[in-house]
Amino acid sequence: MRWTIGHILTVAIGVLMVVVFALAFFWVPPAKEFAEWYGNGHIAKIIFVHVPLAIVSFIGFIAAAGFGVAYLVTRKAQWDDLSYASIEVGWLFAVLATATGAYFSKLAWGEWWSWDPRQTTMLLVLLTYSAYLLVRGAIEDPERKAAVSAAYAVLGAVASIFFYWVVPYLPTVQAASAHPSGIIARGGLDFHYRLVVRLSLLAFLLLFVQLVRTKSATLRLERAKTQLALRETEA
Numbered sequence: 497m498r499w500t501i502g503h504i505l506t507v508a509i510g511v512l513m514v515v516v517f518a519l520a521f522f523w524v525p526p527a528k529e530f531a532e533w534y535g536n537g538h539i540a541k542i543i544f545v546h547v548p549l550a551i552v553s554f555i556g557f558i559a560a561a562g563f564g565v566a567y568l569v570t571r572k573a574q575w576d577d578l579s580y581a582s583i584e585v586g587w588l589f590a591v592l593a594t595a596t597g598a599y600f601s602k603l604a605w606g607e608w609w610s611w612d613p614r615q616t617t618m619l620l621v622l623l624t625y626s627a628y629l630l631v632r633g634a635i636e637d638p639e640r641k642a643a644v645s646a647a648y649a650v651l652g653a654v655a656s657i658f659f660y661w662v663v664p665y666l667p668t669v670q671a672a673s674a675h676p677s678g679i680i681a682r683g684g685l686d687f688h689y690r691l692v693v694r695l696s697l698l699a700f701l702l703l704f705v706q707l708v709r710t711k712s713a714t715l716r717l718e719r720a721k722t723q724l725a726l727r728e729t730e731a
Contacts, residue, residue, distance in 0.1 A: 505706045512699035516692055520544050524688045534604045540685065542600045544692055548700040549593035550618065554656060556586025556704055557625065561653035564646030573719060574712075576642035579649050580632065581711035585704055587625045594618055617659040624652050624659075 526537025563579035566572075597615050598608045609615065628648050635641040 509702045516696045539603045544696045546596040548697040549589045552700045552704045553586045553589035556582045560649045564649035567646045577712040577715040581708045585707045590622045620659045621656045
């Protein structure tokens, strides 16, 4: 069998995921900070999924903005495909990050939603890109759809950076946050956690790339089929 980029990515993702979960279950100790604050040091391990999902979703949104700019400059459909695929996969990751954040809230504070600053800003980002998907789906003309989507991707990236990477780091807001990602940002948790978070981040980043590659290839195939059908109809 000839190895392609897709095969290599799939194997790398699988190996990294197995390593991450093995380390999380058998090597990483309960977090002392979480044991003191919440009575259960093991719940800190949710960061191995929650934090990488959140970070990679934002990488996807920023990448989508870059692809959107490329489309506006060149008007080549391939850039629109990549921008849309990046936002769709980034949106999925943001949904999962929101869900895992809510699960942490339930374990730590006894309620699914605590209006922690990071929970709230993540929700705002999720709503921003949910609106993108709705707007894109409402436009029928392909060129207008691509142009509007590209402009929205750029504005959405600016908004998401402000919501999630500026607001939570304001001194008064950061002090009020007990969210796990905020704890890491303030230098909490030990070497075990930091190493496994980095490995998990790499795994989810590769997964994001693989899903975007797959989605954009599907979009190109669908567009080619549509163009072929139009030619046959005209003939």
